[in-house]
Amino acid sequence: MTAAHAPILAQATWPAARAVPWEPLIVTDAALVVLAALTRGAPAEGTMPALACAAMAAACVFAVNDRGDALPAAVPTGPMRRRLHRLSVVVAGAAPAWRLLLRAVMPGVAVLGVLPVLALVTAGVAAAVWAPPAGMGGAPALPLLWAGADSVVAGRLGPAGEVLGWWRTAPSSVLVVALLVLLAGRHR
Amino acid sequence: MTTATAVHPRHLQVRGLTKRYGQIEAIKDLSLSLSGGLVGLLGPNGAGKTTLLRMLATVLAPDAGSLRLLGLDPSSPRDRVEIRRNLGYLPQSPDLYSRFTPLELVDYVAVLKEHTHRARRQEEVVRVLTAVGLAGVMHRRIRTLSSGQQQRVALAQALLGDPALLVLDEPATGLDPEQRLELRSLLAAGAARGTVVLSTHNTAEVAALCQRVLVMSEGRILFDGTPAALQERADGMVWEDEVPDPAALRSWMTAEGRYRNLGSPPDGASRCAATLDDGYIIVARRHG
Numbered sequence: 001m002t003a004a005h006a007p008i009l010a011q012a013t014w015p016a017a018r019a020v021p022w023e024p025l026i027v028t029d030a031a032l033v034v035l036a037a038l039t040r041g042a043p044a045e046g047t048m049p050a051l052a053c054a055a056m057a058a059a060c061v062f063a064v065n066d067r068g069d070a071l072p073a074a075v076p077t078g079p080m081r082r083r084l085h086r087l088s089v090v091v092a093g094a095a096p097a098w099r100l101l102l103r104a105v106m107p108g109v110a111v112l113g114v115l116p117v118l119a120l121v122t123a124g125v126a127a128a129v130w131a132p133p134a135g136m137g138g139a140p141a142l143p144l145l146w147a148g149a150d151s152v153v154a155g156r157l158g159p160a161g162e163v164l165g166w167w168r169t170a171p172s173s174v175l176v177v178a179l180l181v182l183l184a185g186r187h188r
Numbered sequence: 189m190t191t192a193t194a195v196h197p198r199h200l201q202v203r204g205l206t207k208r209y210g211q212i213e214a215i216k217d218l219s220l221s222l223s224g225g226l227v228g229l230l231g232p233n234g235a236g237k238t239t240l241l242r243m244l245a246t247v248l249a250p251d252a253g254s255l256r257l258l259g260l261d262p263s264s265p266r267d268r269v270e271i272r273r274n275l276g277y278l279p280q281s282p283d284l285y286s287r288f289t290p291l292e293l294v295d296y297v298a299v300l301k302e303h304t305h306r307a308r309r310q311e312e313v314v315r316v317l318t319a320v321g322l323a324g325v326m327h328r329r330i331r332t333l334s335s336g337q338q339q340r341v342a343l344a345q346a347l348l349g350d351p352a353l354l355v356l357d358e359p360a361t362g363l364d365p366e367q368r369l370e371l372r373s374l375l376a377a378g379a380a381r382g383t384v385v386l387s388t389h390n391t392a393e394v395a396a397l398c399q400r401v402l403v404m405s406e407g408r409i410l411f412d413g414t415p416a417a418l419q420e421r422a423d424g425m426v427w428e429d430e431v432p433d434p435a436a437l438r439s440w441m442t443a444e445g446r447y448r449n450l451g452s453p454p455d456g457a458s459r460c461a462a463t464l465d466d467g468y469i470i471v472a473r474r475h476g
Contacts, residue, residue, distance in 0.1 A: 018288065019287075071282040076273050077300040
């Protein structure tokens, strides 16, 4: 982003936030509250935060995907700038809610921070950018599939299975790689 | 500090353009040169009209060939931004944010079009909404508007800043006859400033508006000329009869219950005057 784009993106923030479909995030939050209440006391402390994290990331990827983006397709503010701007709007809205949610309904659990969610969200958005048009709708499933594979099969794969856990154990690296993949698709 | 690049509002050149979607070649080695005015794009569904318009709008990059839009090269990032500053694009059936009002949506697009001076932007947004006849509903939610009104909201954003190049994919969809007349005035004004390229299935629209018409099929241009010249393609090739002629290129029943046939008329056939529709069908069928 250059300084020349700052006033454009600043003025576009409120309409961009209004254009985001927040409903899936709200529904996900509500579902996680219910799930946390139902499983309270159960020995699922490792799985529950991971599931919550992936569900939150999936809802964010869905929210970043802009169905109304065809209309401003040919404006000087390019698609990558608009996509990153929307991503930052969604993350800015979702991250505080995520922290509050974890503290309120899963106190004492080994809590995953915002960074793993951000890594999964960025990976999902990058997948959406590179997916063929027919497959873009499946991008929100990526965080769930990734975290699911990490929980279910990673242990059986030995050292290779550690890779599946990088979103938890090395979220900064996953985030950087996902951002690079995302930026490489800037003309898509 | 960047230097403004010179824009030539009436210069649009396409050379050997090709675009593939997997195995399908949507545009095949297409060449074209436009020098302003209003150009209509006719063709059956799947002819490649939308793909061509998306490339003219800098939304889609070609797989091969070259483009010069407004005298600039859209494959260069700097030129592309400059083209987009002087371009209005209406995609086919775009999704609109239904929670927004027309004023809010067009204002949002105006921000993305770098209209950052709030007062001037507000003035411009109201101007384009008034031009498309939406002044009375600009504060209503888009979801409460009719499909014709929603189409005009989408058209309004394309008119922001009186662009030198207007690329419109089926702009008349959902408009009633009166709204179509208003659209004609708007497009004529756009053509006076620079170049307007529109796609349509409505030959009457082309006859009323366009100085030039292109007929596309299977990614190629089959005809390039004036609407009158397209109509002339069917001169002497239209006849009516009580029954459909199996040898005709195309036959259909008219409101009077007779059959209108296109092709090589048999001896003694009751020939009739050709229309633009007839000319279009002759061109499209002969190559189909």
